[in-house]
Amino acid sequence: MAQARRYAGGVDGNRSLERGIEILRAFRPGVDTLGNGEIAERCGLPRSTVSRLTRTLVSSGMLDEVRHQRAYRLAASVISIGHAMRTGSPVLNAIGPTMRAESAKRRLNVGLATADRTMMVYLESIRYSPRAALRNVVAGQQVPMELTSLGRAYLAGIAETERERLLKQFRRRSAAATKALLADVRRSISSVEREGYCAVSWQPAVLAVATPIVLDGLPVYALNMSLQNVDRSDALASEMGAYLNAFAAKCKEVLAGREPE
Amino acid sequence: MAQARRYAGGVDGNRSLERGIEILRAFRPGVDTLGNGEIAERCGLPRSTVSRLTRTLVSSGMLDEVRHQRAYRLAASVISIGHAMRTGSPVLNAIGPTMRAESAKRRLNVGLATADRTMMVYLESIRYSPRAALRNVVAGQQVPMELTSLGRAYLAGIAETERERLLKQFRRRSAAATKALLADVRRSISSVEREGYCAVSWQPAVLAVATPIVLDGLPVYALNMSLQNVDRSDALASEMGAYLNAFAAKCKEVLAGREPE
DNA sequence: CACGACATTTCCACTCAGTGGAATTAAGGG
DNA sequence: CCCTTAATTCCACTGAGTGGAAATGTCGTG
Missing domain, CATH: 1.10.10.10 (Winged helix-like DNA-binding domain superfamily/Winged helix DNA-binding domain)
Known part of the structure; x- marks a missing residue:
C-alpha cells in the first residue's frame, strides 16, 4: 500500500x-x-x-x-569517497591549477566552495603563507553561509525561491541580532549584483571577497580570496574585488573550454 | 518474522x-x-x-x-564528512605534524594509510618536492593493498585470520602471476616481522618502505616513506628502512602520550 | 566483590516501508 | 515524426524494518 x-x-x-x-x-x-x-x-x-x-x-x-x-x-572509507568526489568535480579540475597559480601570484588565500545545507564547504582552500613551504590546502571544511563572503556570494547566485528558503533557516537558528544580520546579508547580495563581488570580514583581521560561479546543470559555486592580518578598509576591499573579478573571468574562460563535454 | x-x-x-x-x-x-x-x-x-x-x-x-x-x-557533502573524519582521527592528529616535519627533514614522501576493503587509503600523503612551494598533500587516495609497501605492512599488522581472508581475495581478482605475487607478499610480511619494515617498488623508479602501526582499539595503520626517481637498491632500501623505524618509534612515543584519553 | 545504575543489544509481534516486475513516460537519434 | 532506449511510476505483495520491552552487559561504588 x-x-x-x-x-x-x-x-x-x-x-x-x-x-x-x-x-x-x-x-x-x-x-x-x-x-x-x-x-x-x-x-x-x-x-x-x-x-x-x-x-x-x-x-x-x-x-x-x-x-x-x-x-x-x-x-577511512569516507575519505576515499571524498577523494572520488574531488577528483570527479569538473569545476575543481578545471580551475584548481588556476587557483593555485593565482594564490601564489597575488599572495593571498584562494578558495572554492559550494553549499552543504546551510553551510558552505570548501572544495579547496589554498592558504597562502609567506613561507611557501607551509602552504596549506584544505578540503571539506565548513563555514557558515550567512556570515561569510562565500556564503553570501552563493546566495546571490542561486534561484530566488531557494534563497528565501535558506534565509528563513538562518532566522530560525540565530535568535539574536537576526534583523541586522539579514539586512547585512541582503546588502552583500546586492553588492554581488552591482559590483560582481561582496566583501565580508567575519573573522577579526581577515578580509574576504567572494563571487558566485553559475554554470548550467551544475550546483552554484563560490570563489573567494582573502587576506589575514589586515584592517578592514574599503580601498583594500575594492582592490581585492577587482582582482577577484578578473580571476573569476579567467576561470569562466577555462570552464567554457571544458563545459561542452 | x-x-x-x-x-x-x-x-x-x-x-x-x-x-x-x-x-x-x-x-x-x-x-x-x-x-x-x-x-x-x-x-x-x-x-x-x-x-x-x-x-x-x-x-x-x-x-x-x-x-x-x-x-x-x-x-560536496561527502567531502565535509571526509573532513570530519580527518579532523577526528586521533592517529592523524597525533602524528600529522611529525610527518610533515619528517618529510621536510628527510626530503622524501611520507604517508599514513589504513585499509578500505582490499585497498589502502591515505589519511595523508605528503609528497615532498624539491620546490617546497609545490608540496602536495593528498588524502583519500587509494592504492592496491597487495602491491604496495603500505598494504603489505598493513597485512603484517593485522590478525592472522583477517590476513588470510584478504590474501584469498587477491587471488580471486588478479588471475595472472598470482602464485609469484602471493609469495612476494608473504616475503614482505616476514620482512616486516624481521626488520620492522618492508620495501616495495610497485611503480617504476619509486622506492617505498612501510611499517605497521598497531594500537589497541583502533584500526591498524601503516606509515610509509618513499623516494621518486631512484633505482631500486638494497642499500637505499635499508637506509630508508632505518629512517622509517626511527620515525615510527618517534610516532609511537607521541601516540603513547595521547592514547589514554 | 557483589550490587546498583546505566547503556546497549536482543527479542518479538506487528505492519507498513520497501521491493521488483510490468506498464508508462520521457528523451534522443535517425 | 516515429522508433529505440532508458528512466520513472504503478501496484500488489510480503518480509524487512520497526520500536517498546526484556535481557544482557559494563562500570563505578560502597
Whole structure:
C-alpha cells in the first residue's frame, strides 16, 4: 500500500537510508566519537534502530567501532569517497591549477566552495603563507553561509525561491541580532549584483571577497580570496574585488573550454 | 518474522542502507558521473530500486543530479564528512605534524594509510618536492593493498585470520602471476616481522618502505616513506628502512602520550 | 566483590516501508 | 515524426524494518 513513500512528514525517499546518512552527518569536527545513545539523541531516533543502523554502517566500512569504549568513529572509507568526489568535480579540475597559480601570484588565500545545507564547504582552500613551504590546502571544511563572503556570494547566485528558503533557516537558528544580520546579508547580495563581488570580514583581521560561479546543470559555486592580518578598509576591499573579478573571468574562460563535454 | 536480519546471504544489517552506501562507493576516480542504469549494473540492483535510492541520496545531499544528462555525481557533502573524519582521527592528529616535519627533514614522501576493503587509503600523503612551494598533500587516495609497501605492512599488522581472508581475495581478482605475487607478499610480511619494515617498488623508479602501526582499539595503520626517481637498491632500501623505524618509534612515543584519553 | 545504575543489544509481534516486475513516460537519434 | 532506449511510476505483495520491552552487559561504588 505505502509504496516506499511518504513516511512521517517526508515526501519521498528511503527511510533507513536517510537515517543512516543522518547518522554519518552527526559526526563533524569536534564531534569525533559517538556512542549509540548520543547518536539516538542527536538524530532523534529510537535506540534500537540506531543500534541496527550503526552495525550496518560498520559492516559497510563507513564507521569504525571503538570497542573498548562502546562508540564509533568515521572510518577511512569516507575519505576515499571524498577523494572520488574531488577528483570527479569538473569545476575543481578545471580551475584548481588556476587557483593555485593565482594564490601564489597575488599572495593571498584562494578558495572554492559550494553549499552543504546551510553551510558552505570548501572544495579547496589554498592558504597562502609567506613561507611557501607551509602552504596549506584544505578540503571539506565548513563555514557558515550567512556570515561569510562565500556564503553570501552563493546566495546571490542561486534561484530566488531557494534563497528565501535558506534565509528563513538562518532566522530560525540565530535568535539574536537576526534583523541586522539579514539586512547585512541582503546588502552583500546586492553588492554581488552591482559590483560582481561582496566583501565580508567575519573573522577579526581577515578580509574576504567572494563571487558566485553559475554554470548550467551544475550546483552554484563560490570563489573567494582573502587576506589575514589586515584592517578592514574599503580601498583594500575594492582592490581585492577587482582582482577577484578578473580571476573569476579567467576561470569562466577555462570552464567554457571544458563545459561542452 | 524476519527481524531486520539475514536477507539474501548477508548475516545482518539494513539492506537499503547497505545498498545506498554501495551506490556511493560506485563512484571513484575515473568514474565520476553515473546514471541509474549504470549504477544498477555495477551494483547488481534492480533499476527501480536504484531509482528510488538515488532520489533519496540526492535529497540527503550526498549526490548531485546532472539533470541535463540524467546522471549523478557525488555532492560536496561527502567531502565535509571526509573532513570530519580527518579532523577526528586521533592517529592523524597525533602524528600529522611529525610527518610533515619528517618529510621536510628527510626530503622524501611520507604517508599514513589504513585499509578500505582490499585497498589502502591515505589519511595523508605528503609528497615532498624539491620546490617546497609545490608540496602536495593528498588524502583519500587509494592504492592496491597487495602491491604496495603500505598494504603489505598493513597485512603484517593485522590478525592472522583477517590476513588470510584478504590474501584469498587477491587471488580471486588478479588471475595472472598470482602464485609469484602471493609469495612476494608473504616475503614482505616476514620482512616486516624481521626488520620492522618492508620495501616495495610497485611503480617504476619509486622506492617505498612501510611499517605497521598497531594500537589497541583502533584500526591498524601503516606509515610509509618513499623516494621518486631512484633505482631500486638494497642499500637505499635499508637506509630508508632505518629512517622509517626511527620515525615510527618517534610516532609511537607521541601516540603513547595521547592514547589514554 | 557483589550490587546498583546505566547503556546497549536482543527479542518479538506487528505492519507498513520497501521491493521488483510490468506498464508508462520521457528523451534522443535517425 | 516515429522508433529505440532508458528512466520513472504503478501496484500488489510480503518480509524487512520497526520500536517498546526484556535481557544482557559494563562500570563505578560502597
